[in-house]
Amino acid sequence: MKQYECKLISQQEVSKDIWRMRVYTPQIVEQSSAGQFLHIRVRDSIAPLLRRPFGIHRIHRESGELEILYRVVGEGTNIMKTILPGDTVDILGPLGNGFNLNGNFNTAMIVAGGMGIAPCFYLIDSLLELQKKVILFWGVKTSEEIFIDVEILKVKGLEVHIATEDGSMGHAGFITDPLSNYLNTCLQKDIMQGFACGPNPMLDSLQRITKNSAMDWEVSLEAHMACGVGVCMGCGVSHRDGGFRMVCSDGPVFKLTEVDLHE
């Protein structure tokens, strides 16, 4: 079974228009791995008709709860934020293929852009459990989107680089600038594994930056979805073999080199 009626535990606006929702769903927590996603019916109605896909932000094994971190952008998320504690939420999951953490690496480099940060927290927790060193490159429009105290991440042992487009924190500009500098100077690329999640232009530029690098990158993609489970064939991404792959069932995590993000 992969369809659950989950009890909503809490719902909180952690920064302007960015919400964190916590639900009780021990089965999904149990089966999931970082990078997988959930497909949520925001209300039992024909408007909106389709489910909405969200990454898993964090899991809490002891309590059987998980968190979703989401930006309110349109009809679906505007409804989702009104679900109250105690209400049930109809969730499909865990869906898709998560990040591969079994590679032969000791340091993980994570690049997150905008809401791409959401699944990265689950990823970071998993990597730290595996005793990997984690370097986080986090790019946002403005520092208000940095919804937690960065010191907490540092205390956990992370190396954190921040870029804000408006220059209100860290590097002023895109996160790919400090990333690119870092990659140019860093020597041990062979023992590093890259993970990225963010808007297509960021991933596109990541593809350029890393073209001649020895490092492996996995990227988590987004696409408009209907089924979320590989049957409608709607959520394609162009593949270097000339055809398409389905983001929901072949991904959402792909090797950076296998997908074409240009269109």
Next chain:
Amino acid sequence: MKQYECKLISQQEVSKDIWRMRVYTPQIVEQSSAGQFLHIRVRDSIAPLLRRPFGIHRIHRESGELEILYRVVGEGTNIMKTILPGDTVDILGPLGNGFNLNGNFNTAMIVAGGMGIAPCFYLIDSLLELQKKVILFWGVKTSEEIFIDVEILKVKGLEVHIATEDGSMGHAGFITDPLSNYLNTCLQKDIMQGFACGPNPMLDSLQRITKNSAMDWEVSLEAHMACGVGVCMGCGVSHRDGGFRMVCSDGPVFKLTEVDLHE
């Protein structure tokens, strides 16, 4: 202007599936008369698409508030009952033509069936203000639908007859039975005015009972509505002249003798 964003004051289930909603809307309160109705958008969404029509149950001139009494039957009313105090409700009103209280009568006889009771409270209040004597015939399926203590009505000076289909209170059967008896024995029909609101079979049987009576009857009808203001021509009722009248703009109150309730 006849379209208002009204603040919801309270919302209460007064009996199983029968709800009372109170809204603040001084302009509608000011303009309305008993028997007129409101056309409510239960939420700002395309599902459900159309507004829902409801009679005005009571008005409170001092506070600028009015009440709606409604039965939860389908999608719209199921959503309506979830509107919370403080939320706003988009209401068109007052619409249609109310009861004519200016007739030359000293006693009013009111026949209410099921939710047909809703507008009758406003009507009773108005009649009492005009110092009329009021005889209420109230028919329901079961006594649970009698959502107030009947003694309160009696204290106000009303003569009250109750019929329940399951025999749990008053006459066991349809309200038209005691009504018919009453009409057969009552002598002063010329100084009485009848008002009725209820399901079509009740009104249909009222038409038969009163066929040879001298008394005038006004009835409030229901019909599925789109616009509520007489433009879509959807909510017709057959008229004895062979054509149709619009329930929303020609009614909802009609003379009992002018409409054909048979179909």
Next chain:
Amino acid sequence: MSDMKVQIGSLVLKNPVMTASGTFGYGTEYMDFFDVSLLGAIVTKTVTLEPRYGNPLPRIAETPSGMLNSIGLANVGIKRFLSEKLPALSTLDTKVIVNVAGHDIDSYAEVCRLASEHPRTDAIELNISCPNVRQGGLAFGTDAVFTAQVVAAARAVTDKPLIVKLTPNVTDIGDVAMAAVNAGADALSLINTLLGMGIDIHSRRPLIARGLAGLSGPAVKPVALGKVYQVAQKTDVPIIGLGGIMCWEDAIEFFLAGACAVQIGTLNFVDPQGALKVISGIDTYAKEHNISSISELTGAMIAPE
């Protein structure tokens, strides 16, 4: 400042938003709700030579994000329309488009002629697409040859701008559109309602007494947009787009697909001030995007691959 004016043949509207036939009565009913003069135009309920009571009841029903209707062209007839209804609009500062229908070519021509003679009539909309009448209506609008005949007959009796309203219930709307244009239509409006049905499973009766009825509302918007796009690929005649418009964004979609103006139908029932909100939304959008004339948007969609 952006210019909201649009031109449909010789008809100039102060803004591109009108209310659709059958959803705005005779133009006076909504005067209590807003200043009707703010509209680009009013299209009146279809008027026929003789008064009509319309179809048996029930004749409206709700469907998912839409509604079915089979009013059957209930109207007061051209005589009362000209003597009572049109004069009531005399002081309004907006255009009045009179929508007409007949049951055969002669009656189409005659009602069109009578309506055109009235000074308050700014344009004629020929309804050859009503799905809810036995004669006329769909029978004309689904056949290119009949369409040509009835449009030619109407054209012969009026000098006022002639808009022909098309049905989406056809295999190829381009054919019918071209027939109307070649027969003298100054503009096309589309879509009228889609044929549909609903059944009450408890009574086992159709939701609408006549069975089949016309579907409108947001549910049909994608179909309407597709038809506007298809017709716009075939002709340069001005297109008035309608079908399921609920907000200004929807109106912009219709412009981009090829419409130069839009009509608001079912939305009037849902929100009487909806048409005004569409107008101000378009206005704001145009200002924000430095669009000097709304007509720049017509057909401005980037062509599909």
Next chain:
Amino acid sequence: MSDMKVQIGSLVLKNPVMTASGTFGYGTEYMDFFDVSLLGAIVTKTVTLEPRYGNPLPRIAETPSGMLNSIGLANVGIKRFLSEKLPALSTLDTKVIVNVAGHDIDSYAEVCRLASEHPRTDAIELNISCPNVRQGGLAFGTDAVFTAQVVAAARAVTDKPLIVKLTPNVTDIGDVAMAAVNAGADALSLINTLLGMGIDIHSRRPLIARGLAGLSGPAVKPVALGKVYQVAQKTDVPIIGLGGIMCWEDAIEFFLAGACAVQIGTLNFVDPQGALKVISGIDTYAKEHNISSISELTGAMIAPE
């Protein structure tokens, strides 16, 4: 106890609910979600002679109570379908209806022949109604003459029950239906998607790369019901109804309009267990109403006035 069995020609289903082509993959994908053997039948994604990647991206979008798709018959091709996909269904206790399409009459016949030869194929559904391909699809389904030709060609190469899937994008669906029946169809399924479009007003691009696409979901239910009713007035051949079914009540509507079975499409995406809920809802309804066989409901609507 009511009997949920229905018969479609020689094909007997344990209940009247199937999943629609293109919305249930190759039948295995939803096995994690429920026991697929509970379905009356599975209709597989359209398969063509050659593998197809399908149309450019994006190819799905949401609309009011509906969705647009232009997948373009992406599929693994008949060879891999027969060697990999069909065998995976071997142990399922439900019927498998293989949906096929071609780009001309020969390829229709060939893919139909190959699919029929496989023992797991219980019936063929001929897709002559896909709006999202340049060749085949709509070009056949909107023309009675082409329809007759392609159905006859398929009939000639298969003895298995032959279901022909019709498009609603026609002026008179009865004509096309009769052409299919006269050419040998054992049953008809309708509707495939309605032609529609959507535009992203920010990018000014169509929501679907190819522009026009197919509309499905509850928005189209009234149209689908109307078409089923129209076809049922014309022929006694079994009709499989689909289009916007979201709950068991919707399925009953289709029966009353004239269908003997239904397919569930878009609902699968919204609620993978939706088809099961439809089955149990119908079952409960039949019991409560002492309906001894579901087929009693077919066409049981009280005729309109």
